[in-house]
Amino acid sequence: MKSEDLLWVKASGHDLATIDADGFAVLRRSALRGLLAGPSTDDVALLRALAEESSAPQRVPSIGSLVHDLLPGRFVLHSHADALVTLTDTVHGSELVNDRLGYDLLVLPFYVPGLALARQLAEEFTRYEVSRVRGVVLAQHGLFTWADDPDEALAGHHEVVDKAAAGVWTETGVDLMAPVTAQVRTVDPGSGGPQLNRLISRLRESAQVDPVVLTARSEEVSQFLARDDLAEISQRGPVTVDHVIRTKRTPLVGDDVAGYVAAYRQYVERYAAGRSDAVVMMDPVPRIVLDPSLDAVVATGPNRAAAQIALDVYLHTIRVITAAEQLGGYRTVTEEQAFGIEYWELEQAKLR
Secondary structure, eight states: OBOSSEEEEEBTTOOTTTOOGGGEEEEEHHHHHHHHHSSOOOHHHHHHHHHHHSSSTTSOBOTTHHHHHHSSSSEEEEEOOHHHHHHHSBTTHHHHHHHHHOTTEEEEOOOOTTHHHHHHHHHHHTTSOGGGOOEEEETTTEEEEEESSHHHHHHHHHHHHHHHHHHHHHHHOOOTTSOOOOEEEEOOTTOSOHHHHHHHHHHHHHSSSOOEEEEEEOHHHHHHHTOTTHHHHTTSOOSSGGGHHHHOSSOEESSOHHHHHHHHHHHHHHHHTTOSSOOOOOOOSOSEEEEGGGTEEEEEESSHHHHHHHHHHHHHHHHHHHHHHHTTOBOOOOHHHHHHHHTOHHHHGGGO
16 A cells, blocks of 8 residues: 555565554655665665665565555555466466456566566556556466555456456366365374375485375366376476475475485576575475375475465466466476575575
8 A cells, every 4th residue: 555655565474364554564655766766686685675664674575565666556456366377377378368358457477576577567667558557467476456446456456367267267167266175184104094104204204304294185186186297287387486485396296205305406406506695405305296196185394384385375276287278388487487486585584
């Protein structure tokens, strides 16, 4: 929410289901404009500057504060709605968005959600009559809408998401708006049957701490695990980079935990070599395991909350991949882009 001088923006780490006034950082808009026009390209430095500008320094402002300030309207809403990432996670994502939702939506390719995105958006707005743009869609990321009235902003957001979801349903038969339901259980060591017990033993051998293990079974899960192309399509990456710190870039298909750990180490070494900062590898075990012989999605984490988040995310991922593949082919960010977000200081802070 914006006044002429101030911006109230969600602080990092606050849950939108329970947020109240204390969950928002308050920033001076003049300071935001100065940061946008300044020479810095360092998003970590940007976030520190934002925190210093906040009237409540203990509240870490969203890295998207510059974008929220830049967009028109007193109220700006942002989501990673499944329906929008489904359209953009395809071979011809921008064309799909405009053809199905209208050419008054500005569609941008993937940008790291900080200075780079804000500066690109500012440049795009020099080419468009902003008053004729009703929303911004960021590929592999999500949707922004705005208005001077909060109810109008929310209605506009729902209109775009609902229309996108209805189109996906008509063309693919995948209902992105239906509640995701599955039979979920926590599996203790030794209680899961021979195959699952063997998998848990392998996870425990490789994990830095004994993982919590959850399983989820449903008709949607069974259909996904039965795909002939499961071993290939599941390795293309997350539906949005915001998920990579929760699920890792890819799941393990099968039960070769040691092989997954070795490949993950190689992935980190490959991209850490080009970094100026020191990269400390996170727990290399998979967060999601897809083993058709178990007929279940298996989620792991250092605690139950982490395992549950990974599971929730992947149950939605199944729907997005299924629909996007029917809309021309599921495509997402590159391996290098995913690594950049997974080992971005500002993303890793969400896990602490």
